[in-house]
Amino acid sequence: MLIRRKAELTYADVTPKSVYFNRRQILRAMGIAGAAVAGGKILSSLAFPAQHVLATSKLTGLAKSPFSTTEKLTSYDDVTHYNNFYEFGTDKGDPAKKSQNFRTSPWSVSVEGEVAKPRKFTMDEILKLAPLEERIYRHRCVERWSIVVPWIGFSFSTLAKLVEPTSKAQYVAFQTLYDPSQMPEAKYGGIDFPYVEGLRLDEAMHPLTLLCVGMYGETLPNQDGAPVRMVVPWKYGYKSIKSLVKIRFQQKEPPTTWNRYSSDEYGFYSNVNPKVDHPRWSQASERRLGDIFRRDTLMFNGYGDQVASLYNGMDLKQYH
């Protein structure tokens, strides 16, 4: 199914981060020089938010993926400074500010439940499970904004096959790390922690479902779910669980965080669907970060050709 090609140009080759940050520093230096000339500018250059140093490292040898979209990438700055990660605060800017000391090493992911070979994977093991691919996916938040991100990882099914799910495994439950000492803001989030998510087994095994370890040519920044997360591009963003510590194969549909918070607003499936509105707002359109006006939202976030067959015969309004 996957067409493997030799790594060609990836995001990291196009825009080395050193250049990117240099450019910012130059711009900032210009701002400061300008302030020396025009005193009035001092305030505005002081107000420039300092770029957070992201403790990421480069990932190389990335294969391209036929699943990638050719749409324009959202800027790295936007994807790292506009996040929902309630463990680090509910404001979009909070995760970038408050996750910088989050310890992501050592890290391991425990895989358990209805599997023949339950085991723990260390981060090093995960990185070596399969060749890393760059997959440029659309990502649509339930709040009606969207981004295009060059994620890095491999199909979740690669890991799943290693632990050999038994015939009883119908669903997969996922869990984010919850450490209140590192996540003091979590208690104001209004939702229960640890954050949990779930997929039906066939959804989890779909080749689009990505076990993600990086983006933009590098390992994941903390605010984007370091060190390892899921990316399920045809579902609303909150299904793509961050900072994953536990994966459990099971017979029953697992509880999911936002569904538990408000089941009529956030369904278990949460497939992107412009025809099924959130009770409080329409899902027919979205704003791509970087745009002013809205664009139409696509069924299954534009991945209908690949995933629509998973839901044949299902009432997608009832199973929203």
Place this chain on the structure above:
Amino acid sequence: MRALLFSKWAKACVFVLCLVPFLALVERALHGRLGANPVEFLQHATGDWTLRFLVFTLSITPLRKLLHLPELIRFRRMFGLFAFFYVCLHFFTYIGPDQSFHLAGMWQDVAKRRFITVGFLGFVLLIPLALTSTAGWIRRLGGKRWQALHRAVYVSAVCGVIHYYWLVKSDVRKPLFYGALVVILLLWRLGDWLIKRGKQAPVPVAAARVS
């Protein structure tokens, strides 16, 4: 303090202060510092400032009485009009970038989404208040009727808080904060009204005894 409030410069200074949030937004926009989602940034900022100015407006009457500073009345209309100014900006960020200036789409949204309905109601209620905020209109309507009309600001403030509460996903701290302020300010009025009524009630009895 009193002299300061009376001075002719006080009003001009407060006016400029009220414009600062707007100027700050313009400055941010010019320097591209509205974040990853500039439209949302403007919507949230103008919505926040609308609620703040409604709270300022509603604070004037209690503060006049509690601080014995009746002169504060000089600022009430200005605060109210600034609430209207910020809610207009808020409305334009919605009808423009959100609805692409399609009135039909807006009406659908207003009819269907309770959070839009209640926000829209709060906005519409402020329009007649802004229009009749002049001395001429007070005279034309008569003090009593004008005052009754302008009590609509209580409803508008409550609508604004509910609008905010229904917007957020799960962290309701900020909407509850504004809600608490509005409730306190309205409860104070209720208390004030009850005390006044209590004081007035014996009057007819006493009058009857004299006659």
